[in-house]
Amino acid sequence: MSREAKVPVTIVDVARKAGVSTATVSRVLHKSPKVDATTRARVQEALEELGYSPNIPARSLVTKRTRTVGLVITTIADPFFADIVRGVEDVAIENDYGVILCDSNADPEREMATIRLFQEKRVDGIIVASSRVGDLYLGLLEKTKVPVVLVNNEKTGAYVYSIGTDDVAGGEMATEYLIRLGHRRIGYIAGLADAKSNHDRLTGYRQALRKHGLPFDSSFLAPGNARPDGGLSGMNQLLTNCPSLTAVFCYNDLTAIGALKALRIAGKSVPDLVSVMGYDDLLFAAYSEPPLTTIEQRKYDLGAIAMRMLLDLQSGVESVSNNVLEPRLVIRESCSPAKS
């Protein structure tokens, strides 16, 4: 096993081999036009033969750019965030950027560590797709002096840009669909209490109610946690507190599959006895029993656009500071006309 000594080739080696200065090598590396064709060829050859790979950290030292962005998400365990990550990833790699991922798990300490790490690594920008962002956190973010784009969250502070789904429209759309189906007693199982998305969807729900002259009854609200177990317990609470409801709008699809399970256990068939509406349109929404009627968010685009905004900001293009994407109703089989 002849493990060769590890001698990384530098720009100096290339320069020597090609018989030029390091400045020239640097120029061909950056495709500067002012290099003679033959010189360029000679350098290219040396580059190839030596298998040169630029040392980005070294380059960063002088350019002050690292071609790296930081991405914070609530938790990668939620497929919704997974799609956002894919979006960010894809456009990042297309542009030779790397992304450092951190899931905060909504843990403040973790968030602090993350921001510190990003700072020390001198990332060129930060994307925060964490549904709830502590004040402390946001303060730090501003001090960080690099562009920040928030996904599905509020634009806050001078340095912050954002991209999100119009969640109040989404909440209204979901609820209105249920109302059109003849439902009058519609529950809502919440997500994380302090998430903007939760607040907005609830607002949409109330708007739809008001619009159709339906009373808002806070006993039709159940807490959740954006996860299946929260959907399960939320549904159970609804079942005992308001046995008369005929439909329930869930904060997200994860919550909905928990609700579906609670209903199954209670022996209430869906959608015959109660309709359930999700949100997000995750992959498995089409595979649940019954397949979930839900509100689609352009998850992938949320991430891709966020990354593009960062790139624009990078290159000095003043991009729109606050983008919003429209949600879309996806009708499957978990909602049906009210029976009564």
Add this chain to the structure above:
Amino acid sequence: MSREAKVPVTIVDVARKAGVSTATVSRVLHKSPKVDATTRARVQEALEELGYSPNIPARSLVTKRTRTVGLVITTIADPFFADIVRGVEDVAIENDYGVILCDSNADPEREMATIRLFQEKRVDGIIVASSRVGDLYLGLLEKTKVPVVLVNNEKTGAYVYSIGTDDVAGGEMATEYLIRLGHRRIGYIAGLADAKSNHDRLTGYRQALRKHGLPFDSSFLAPGNARPDGGLSGMNQLLTNCPSLTAVFCYNDLTAIGALKALRIAGKSVPDLVSVMGYDDLLFAAYSEPPLTTIEQRKYDLGAIAMRMLLDLQSGVESVSNNVLEPRLVIRESCSPAKS
């Protein structure tokens, strides 16, 4: 809005403010014992007041370590990989490491770009949790000269270490459970054809069959793709080719929910008419209808251990090169005794 000029504070600023040399500042930064207590205090104060944040790229230039690792996964859309990511993340952040994530999507070109990126960023190590690794890819990986640990894949080459689940044991365990339940005609819906995990689970399946004197019939094998749609089509194929089967072992849980849907559409009740077995024990396995009996993999640990191995390798500790974790049977409701 007094957007202050962006003047990152350096070690020189701190040194000046504290009235010491940069070397001393560096020493306190690294908790070197040979610094006088009062000097240390003075430096600490300067550090705080100036809000100093070390410039990692600069440091890397001299130390040749970036405190960054690269992580390649097949696709973040599969919750199985999401858990692995969480595991590596967690131990990385604990150790002040950053992780650059890339999903390869099993796209060779993407894989090349990824490796190039990792190289240029001078990552300290690479974790590959991509279920299929092209030869080309592996070759590159070796040339990369940094420690590589493979997750759920083969140890290959001098620089490569690995951690994985014993998938042949898992496949055997799954199949044997079905056999014990009285099933004789058991199908297998595959994952990606060239994935080691797929190969191993199939091997386990055949071993169980042999062990119990059951014949192996290749018409009981259906192709899949490790995703729900593959499970759906695979199950449909099985349904038409071998209507007599009473149980099916699926490459993973994602495949299983696809199979469940196919069965539902075909009007075959699960587990009464056909039992279905999954693999992975994803979060939603407990929420499907019926809840999935499956083989648990320690997904999070796979990632956490991989990262720890990298850390060990970093510090010169020769760690075990080939770790294997045992799978575990999780009994829920998608499998029942054979009726005939």
Add this chain to the structure above:
DNA sequence: ATGAAAGCGCTAACAC
């Protein structure tokens, strides 16, 4: 069109 040289922020000998 090309080269010389300065310097980015930091660490690590080495000297005192």
Add this chain to the structure above:
DNA sequence: GTGTTAGCGCTTTCAT
């Protein structure tokens, strides 16, 4: 215990 200094690999004026 502390300071001086020489780079790490690269880009970028500034000359030529």
